[in-house]
Amino acid sequence: MAGEKKQVERITSMKEDFAQWYTDVVTKAELIDYSSVKGLTVMRPYGFAIWENIQSQLDRRFKQTGHQNVQMPLLIPESLLQKEKDHVEGFAPEVAWVTMGGEEKLPERLCVRPTSETLFCEHWQHVLQSWRDLPMLYNQWCSVVRWEKTTRPFLRGREFLWQEGHTLHATAEEAKEETLRMLEIYADVAENCMAMPVIRGRKTDKEKFAGAEATYTVECMMHDGKALQGGTSHYFGDGFAKAFDICFTDKDNKLRAPFQTSWGLSTRTIGGIIMTHGDDNGLVLPPVIAPVQVVVIPIATHKAGVAEAAMSLCGALTDAGLRAKVDLSDQSPGWKFAQNEMKGIPLRAEIGPKDIAENRCVLVRRDNGEKISVSLDDVCRAATGMLTTIQGDMYKRAYDHLHSNIRTASTFEEAVAIAKNEIGFIKTMWCGDLECELKMKEVAGVSSRCMPFDQEHISDNCPVCGREAKCSIIWGFAY
Amino acid sequence: MAGEKKQVERITSMKEDFAQWYTDVVTKAELIDYSSVKGLTVMRPYGFAIWENIQSQLDRRFKQTGHQNVQMPLLIPESLLQKEKDHVEGFAPEVAWVTMGGEEKLPERLCVRPTSETLFCEHWQHVLQSWRDLPMLYNQWCSVVRWEKTTRPFLRGREFLWQEGHTLHATAEEAKEETLRMLEIYADVAENCMAMPVIRGRKTDKEKFAGAEATYTVECMMHDGKALQGGTSHYFGDGFAKAFDICFTDKDNKLRAPFQTSWGLSTRTIGGIIMTHGDDNGLVLPPVIAPVQVVVIPIATHKAGVAEAAMSLCGALTDAGLRAKVDLSDQSPGWKFAQNEMKGIPLRAEIGPKDIAENRCVLVRRDNGEKISVSLDDVCRAATGMLTTIQGDMYKRAYDHLHSNIRTASTFEEAVAIAKNEIGFIKTMWCGDLECELKMKEVAGVSSRCMPFDQEHISDNCPVCGREAKCSIIWGFAY
Numbered sequence: 001m002a003g004e005k006k007q008v009e010r011i012t013s014m015k016e017d018f019a020q021w022y023t024d025v026v027t028k029a030e031l032i033d034y035s036s037v038k039g040l041t042v043m044r045p046y047g048f049a050i051w052e053n054i055q056s057q058l059d060r061r062f063k064q065t066g067h068q069n070v071q072m073p074l075l076i077p078e079s080l081l082q083k084e085k086d087h088v089e090g091f092a093p094e095v096a097w098v099t100m101g102g103e104e105k106l107p108e109r110l111c112v113r114p115t116s117e118t119l120f121c122e123h124w125q126h127v128l129q130s131w132r133d134l135p136m137l138y139n140q141w142c143s144v145v146r147w148e149k150t151t152r153p154f155l156r157g158r159e160f161l162w163q164e165g166h167t168l169h170a171t172a173e174e175a176k177e178e179t180l181r182m183l184e185i186y187a188d189v190a191e192n193c194m195a196m197p198v199i200r201g202r203k204t205d206k207e208k209f210a211g212a213e214a215t216y217t218v219e220c221m222m223h224d225g226k227a228l229q230g231g232t233s234h235y236f237g238d239g240f241a242k243a244f245d246i247c248f249t250d251k252d253n254k255l256r257a258p259f260q261t262s263w264g265l266s267t268r269t270i271g272g273i274i275m276t277h278g279d280d281n282g283l284v285l286p287p288v289i290a291p292v293q294v295v296v297i298p299i300a301t302h303k304a305g306v307a308e309a310a311m312s313l314c315g316a317l318t319d320a321g322l323r324a325k326v327d328l329s330d331q332s333p334g335w336k337f338a339q340n341e342m343k344g345i346p347l348r349a350e351i352g353p354k355d356i357a358e359n360r361c362v363l364v365r366r367d368n369g370e371k372i373s374v375s376l377d378d379v380c381r382a383a384t385g386m387l388t389t390i391q392g393d394m395y396k397r398a399y400d401h402l403h404s405n406i407r408t409a410s411t412f413e414e415a416v417a418i419a420k421n422e423i424g425f426i427k428t429m430w431c432g433d434l435e436c437e438l439k440m441k442e443v444a445g446v447s448s449r450c451m452p453f454d455q456e457h458i459s460d461n462c463p464v465c466g467r468e469a470k471c472s473i474i475w476g477f478a479y
Numbered sequence: 480m481a482g483e484k485k486q487v488e489r490i491t492s493m494k495e496d497f498a499q500w501y502t503d504v505v506t507k508a509e510l511i512d513y514s515s516v517k518g519l520t521v522m523r524p525y526g527f528a529i530w531e532n533i534q535s536q537l538d539r540r541f542k543q544t545g546h547q548n549v550q551m552p553l554l555i556p557e558s559l560l561q562k563e564k565d566h567v568e569g570f571a572p573e574v575a576w577v578t579m580g581g582e583e584k585l586p587e588r589l590c591v592r593p594t595s596e597t598l599f600c601e602h603w604q605h606v607l608q609s610w611r612d613l614p615m616l617y618n619q620w621c622s623v624v625r626w627e628k629t630t631r632p633f634l635r636g637r638e639f640l641w642q643e644g645h646t647l648h649a650t651a652e653e654a655k656e657e658t659l660r661m662l663e664i665y666a667d668v669a670e671n672c673m674a675m676p677v678i679r680g681r682k683t684d685k686e687k688f689a690g691a692e693a694t695y696t697v698e699c700m701m702h703d704g705k706a707l708q709g710g711t712s713h714y715f716g717d718g719f720a721k722a723f724d725i726c727f728t729d730k731d732n733k734l735r736a737p738f739q740t741s742w743g744l745s746t747r748t749i750g751g752i753i754m755t756h757g758d759d760n761g762l763v764l765p766p767v768i769a770p771v772q773v774v775v776i777p778i779a780t781h782k783a784g785v786a787e788a789a790m791s792l793c794g795a796l797t798d799a800g801l802r803a804k805v806d807l808s809d810q811s812p813g814w815k816f817a818q819n820e821m822k823g824i825p826l827r828a829e830i831g832p833k834d835i836a837e838n839r840c841v842l843v844r845r846d847n848g849e850k851i852s853v854s855l856d857d858v859c860r861a862a863t864g865m866l867t868t869i870q871g872d873m874y875k876r877a878y879d880h881l882h883s884n885i886r887t888a889s890t891f892e893e894a895v896a897i898a899k900n901e902i903g904f905i906k907t908m909w910c911g912d913l914e915c916e917l918k919m920k921e922v923a924g925v926s927s928r929c930m931p932f933d934q935e936h937i938s939d940n941c942p943v944c945g946r947e948a949k950c951s952i953i954w955g956f957a958y
Contacts, residue, residue, distance in 0.1 A: 033602050035552045036559060037589060042602045045547035045617065052548060068524035069531060073514045074591070074622055074638050075575075080515060093581050096554075098591065100576035101626035101637075110516065112553070112577065112591070123512050123521045132808065138524065142622075143553055147580035158580075159553050329611065 011342075013280045018224045023153070025274055029283045029343050032153045039151035039158030043267070046343060049291035050270055051161060055141065057193045057289070058163060058265065061185045067137040067165060072119040074142075075110035080118045084243040087117060090210020094146045096158075112145040117211065117236075117262055120166040121244035124258075128168065130249045134258060135178070136168040154271030155228075155479050162266035168258045170250065172237065175259035179235040182263040183216045186231030194269060195286040195394040196220045196276050197402050198230050199425075199474060201450025206437055209262075213237040219449045219474070221402045222275035225423040227449050227476040230272060231265035271479070276398050277367075283344030284367050286394050287387040294383055295345045296326040297336050299352030309356045313349060313379065320380035322387070324349075341366060346390050347383055367394055406474070412443075412463045415475070419444035425476040429469030431462035439464050446475040490821075492759045497703045502632070504753055508762045508822050511632045518630035518637030522746070525822060528770035529749055530640060534620065536672045536768070537642060537744065540664045546616040546644060551598040553621075554589035559597045563722040566596060569689020573625045575637075591624040596690065596715075596741055599645040600723035603737075607647065609728045613737060614657070615647040633750035634707075634958050641745035647737045649729065651716065654738035658714040661742040662695045665710030673748065674765040674873040675699045675755050676881050677709055678904075678953060680929025685916055688741075692716040698928045698953070700881045701754035704902040706928050706955040709751060710744035750958070755877050756846075762823030763846055765873050766866040773862055774824045775805040776815050778831030788835045792828060792858065799859035801866070803828075820845060825869050826862055846873055885953070891922075891942045894954070898923035904955040908948030910941035918943050925954040 011024035026032045031047030043051065059069075075098055082088045095111035113119065124136065143161045151157055165182060169175040183200060190196045198218035208215035212234035220228045238257040241247070250256045277284040287293050294317050298310035310326045317324035327336050333350075340348060350362040361379060364371045367390050374382040405424030409415035418426050426446060430436065437448055451471045462469045490503035505511045510526030522530065538548075554577055561567045574590035592598065603615065622640045630636055644661060648654040662679060669675045677697035687694035691713040699709045717736040720726070729735045756763040766772050773796050777789035789805045796803035806815050812829075819827060829841040840858055843850045846869050853861040884903030888894035897905050905925060909915065916927055930950045941948045 033605055035598065036556055036601060037552060037554060040552035040554060042552065042598070043550040044606075045549050048549050049547065051550075068528070070524055070527050071522040071530075071622070071640060073516065073519035073521065074624065075516060075519060077515055095581065096577045096589075097579035098575045099578045100588075102573050102575075109579075110575075119514065119521070122514060126512055127523075143550070145553065161550060 011280070011282060014223060014278075021278075021280070022271075022275060025278055025282050025342075026153045031270070031283075037158070039148060039156075041153055041157060043161070046291060047270065050273070050285070050289055051267055053289040053291065054189070054193070054269065055163070057189050058185070059141075061189070062139050062163075062165065065137075065181065065185070067139045067167075070138050070140055071142070072113070072116045072123070072140055074113060076113055076116075076118055077108050077110055079108060080122060081111055083118060083121075084211050084240055087211035087240075091115065091146075094148065096145045096147050113142075114144055114146045115262075115264070116140060116142075116144075116164055117166065117240060118244075120262075121240050121246060124168055125244050125246045128246055128248050128258065131170055131251050134168060134170045134248060135174065137165075137178075138167065139163055139165040152271075154267055154274070160266050160268065162264050165261070165263045167261045168241075168246070169260070170248070170256070170258060172259045175237075175261050176235055179214070179216060179233045179261045179263070182261070183218065183231070183233040186233070186263070186265055187218045189265075190218055190220065190230045190269070191395065193286065193288040194273050194276075195288075195391055195398060196230065196269075196272055197395065197399040199402075199450060199452050200454075201452040201474065203232070203450055204434075204437055204448045204473075206434055207448055209234045211236065211240065213239065217450050219476075220272050220276065221405060221425065221476075222272070222479070223278070223401070224275070225405050225425075225477070227425065227478040228268065228272045228275070229478070230269055231263070233263035234261060236260040236262070277394055278344070281338070282342035284394070285344035285346060287346045287391045290344065290346050291323065292325050292343075292345050293322050293387055294324040294347045294349055295340045296324060296349045296351065297333055297340070298326070298328065299333050299350055299355075301328065303353045305356060306351070306353060310351050313351055313361060313376065316380055317349070317383060320384060322380070322383060346387055349379070349383070365390055408458055410459045410463060415440065415463060416444045419446050419475075419477075422477060425449065425474050427458065427472060427474050428463050429458050429461065430471055430473040431465055431467045432470040433462075433465065436462055436464035440475055444475070445477065447478055449474045449476050449478065490759070490761060493702060493757075500757075500759070501750075501754060504757055504761050504821075505632045510749070510762075516637070518627060518635075520632055520636060522640070525770060526749065529752070529764070529768055530746055532768040532770065533668070533672070533748065534642070536668050537664070538620075540668065541618050541642075541644065544616075544660065544664070546618045546646075549617045549619055550621070551592070551595045551602070551619055553592060555592055555595075555597055556587050556589055558587060559601060560590055562597060562600075563690050563719055566690035566719075570594065570625075573627065575624045575626050592621075593623055593625045594741075594743070595619060595621075595623075595643055596645065596719060597723075599741075600719050600725060603647055604723050604725045607725055607727050607737065610649055610730050613647060613649045613727060614653060616644075616657075617646065618642055618644040631750075633746055633753070639745050639747065641743050644740070644742045646740045647720075647725070648739070649727070649735070649737060651738045654716075654740050655714055658693070658695060658712045658740045658742070661740070662697065662710070662712040665712070665742070665744055666697045668744075669697055669699065669709045669748070670874065672765065672767040673752050673755075674767075674870055674877060675709065675748075675751060676874065676878040678881075678929060678931050679933075680931040680953065682711070682929055683913075683916055683927045683952075685913055686927055688713045690715065690719065692718065696929050698955075699751050699755065700884060700904065700955075701751070701958070702757070702880070703754070704884050704904075704956070706904065706957040707747065707751045707754070708957070709748055710742070712742035713740060715739040715741070756873055757823070760817070761821035763873070764823035764825060766825045766870045769823065769825050770802065771804050771822075771824050772801050772866055773803040773826045773828055774819045775803060775828045775830065776812055776819070777805070777807065778812050778829055778834075780807065782832045784835060785830070785832060789830050792830055792840060792855065795859055796828070796862060799863060801859070801862060825866060828858070828862070844869055887937055889938045889942060894919065894942060895923045898925050898954075901956060904928065904953050906937065906951060906953050907942050908937050908940065909950055909952040910944055910946045911949040912941075912944065915941055915943035919954055923954070924956065926957055928953045928955050928957065
């Protein structure tokens, strides 16, 4: 028992069972533990450290663009949730209700926030007075609760962590600009930090946020060709403001309703990272958001000077600004290799007696297995360079996967035939009618992902109804 | 309306009504807004920015001492909360219960976490295997809910933000060391960041945390002489581990129960900062945790070059590593002075046409009103030095207030007489019996704050019962 070394954990291969592979990675890489309540999970240190890195990338960009963090209450009175009609219809069926406080039944039941538009509106109604107070650019880091029937770690939880930005503007134009500015920040973080290429676009009315005038999205593609929504940004017009009686005195002394946006990105994106970059050996993390960028593994630790050399190498890498750690545990190097591969650490540095004698170490890339031997005098520069290369290569591979798996269909039959293979996205024209969207779902099984900003002309007509097409649209199976 | 300038807001003086003064500061300094649910508040950008600064000071120290952040579920099944007898007795009467998920009644009701010991224990029971996994040093940033009857912003909310550290160790000694190590981090952050001197000590059994073997505290004194608990650290022994069936295989191959700690510090400390440093002009913030350290106020902005000079000064201060902002709003300088005093900004820089002509500006200290004129060539060095002086002076004033308001009593009558004046702490000896503690509460109205680490010999006997004293103890009225 105590003397027994841990066994290398095996995971299901992606080909054999993609869903089981995903679950295996999530648990064996020590990202998540299940709690006794379905859909509520524990984010373990390694999983949470990934989220902290995503947080810091986003938070920095939010602050650079003038946003301030706030904290709204956890609970929303039922009457407040009901103030905006579309919003309550969208969320009420899936909220958790607090009905008792201590031993007493509450006079009005309170829902655990599924999203906080109503709370921000209540607050703004209190504090907004004049045009001088605008814009109000707020963000909140928190968890929200949605009582889903089916749940999967990161992808669909009854509770998940996210940020929700909420802003208020004097004019519709400013609010619309904000909506797109924040979508661009999501695209930037997805592409440049998570190495996940995205398709920017607008959601159909069917798929938009409950209560929004327009919802924009960045859509990603997973290894299995399915879509994952990376982040969404909503323009509300002045609908909520009017429902919540929010107004301000404008420069011309008239009372006006302000215009509103909200935008959110959640821990779902960690599920996206796993399914964009992972392989049959486990997680593969992009260096920018990896909690540990380089793991130093000493070979033959019992030999004099090896542990010291490993620690010294780790210290040098840390001093060079890299997130490095050394694995001095009493497990075998083979176990350590496998375990650190499972955790997706981008770069492994091996150092043993022979390396030390030659003043060298071996660097091994997690993403493609490439090995090089470098002088210890040059290792920091080499490791830093390799991490940049890894980040770029990971993005490029994901980009190629995405773009080689978007298929264009001019007819309904073509679209249905592509969907039968259940691989990738389908691009068609669309007339803009809900009926055609529903028919695609019913017959082909795919939902609309977005009307991409990057519009193109495929044919003149909607392939479903044959009427004149208004735009091109992307369809897919989705998480 | 639109053309109308804002009026300087007046607040109640501390002498007139301390409680009202506190409420005025909390709202007029824009820290808090009330929601429609009693005890649930909005932390506005300025209030939350203070918390972010406290968070970053603590989080850095937690990580330096090897702790990792995690995220546990928000909800605890009733059966899980009940596993540790003392713990459930302490918390069950004041929790909020979720009983419905969507339209359906839940099979078991779930409480919104009032604290997360039970969740950490459930997780550890899943993942702990061998001595190699120990210690587990975890921390969580989150909000918790306790359904209090009386509520006050920051001081007592039905929801509040905090961090809760939870650790597991192979031996009792290690766990005890951890408990005191974390208490020392709280003392460090209170004294060196919040400029709040503390008394370190141990809580009596009556005042300790539900389920703990020992609770340690750092106690602060407010302007009105009342006590506020700055942070607490608990040693649990192996009680929870046994209740939750957590064990590990030790080096000698035997199964053992691990030893546990938890420790927490909350947004209550912001209430403490307000009541330690505030004055009749509003908030006074210690520079280390002030969201804005220097506010630059241009005088006569309509004159050519003034706004530019103010912005350039602000840029120079920012480049020098200070948190500076410039107030270019169209309010009068007088309004700006008052508003930035209300917000407790440590240093004000005034710059007008005459200053510009002389290449100077005026720096004004928030804490004592001291004004100096400095050359713009030297302003960054001067401001940085003044902020350090302010931080030190604020600590010293609070230290003097604390130590000049601790009164020693050798007899019960003396203690009761001091308590009648309702000012400051009372130090006596104590026999250790609950009965004497209850009698002090009943007759003198004070509760035990702690048995200070810094023990002294006042007399041989307990002033309440006359029996042999075991230790010295500090009493006070408390928030």
